[in-house]
Amino acid sequence: MKTFVLALGAGMVAGATVALMLPKNCAVRRVTQQAADKLEDAVQKATGCTCN
Numbered sequence: 001m002k003t004f005v006l007a008l009g010a011g012m013v014a015g016a017t018v019a020l021m022l023p024k025n026c027a028v029r030r031v032t033q034q035a036a037d038k039l040e041d042a043v044q045k046a047t048g049c050t051c052n
Contacts, residue, residue: 002046009043012036 013036022029 005046006043009039012039 015032
């Protein structure tokens with residue numbers, strides 16, 4: 001299960017990276033960044049990693 005979550009997170013981060021190429025004032029970019037930040041926090045909690 002842990003591997004699945006990490007793989008899913010990696011795919012979502014890759015998608016978020018593409019969305020971050022949008023203009024900074026774009027609402028889609030802001031929502032995507034918030035989701036990516038939450039996902040990063042969840043992955044760090046799941047793995048116990050505190051590195052940035």
